Amino acid sequence: MSNNYFQLFGLPVEFEIARSRLISNYRELQKQLHPDKFAAASDAERRWSMQAASHVNEGYQTLDNDLRRAVYLLQLNDISVDEETDTHMAPEFLMQQMELRESLEVVQSAEDPSSGLKKIKSEINISVKEQASQFALSASESDWVKARNTVRQWQFLDKLLREIKMLEERLDA
Known part of the structure; x- marks a missing residue:
């Protein structure tokens, strides 16, 4: 499973995204990682599915919010945005x-x-x-x-x- 949220949801790495595609890919990933599918799995597999589902949820929340997506894009380009220490403004x-x-x-x-x-x-x-x-x-x-x-x-x-x-x-x- 990709660590990059854009790749995870099959989206190009850019600010403007197709929200409908994000939503449909999110729902598909949720189905794949649903706990019922892992009920008979080993503890390690269940733990992995929970971590993967959490990663998918975090990715969705990040990409679905314009500001969070912008901050994430900056992070992908090694640009830090620290609200506490970065106070220089026009x-x-x-x-x-x-x-x-x-x-x-x-x-x-x-x-x-x-x-x-x-x-x-x-x-x-x-x-x-x-x-x-x-x-x-x-x-x-x-x-x-x-x-x-x-x-x-x-x-x-x-x-x-x-x-x-x-x-x-x-x-x-």
């Missing part, structure tokens, strides 16, 4: 992040925070789509430095979206 992007965070704080104390959150979320989702497009272009040109910088910005946006989701859940409670 000043314009940092300003945008500060403005978005300030908007989030203002919205939280507004009379109707839900509509403000939706507006900010929509703005961030547009930026995420731009980052995905930029990453796809950079990766297709093998410009891994630019692709890495794009992913770092994308990770910041993704973190903001997760924070907004938590805020929405708190407001709904």
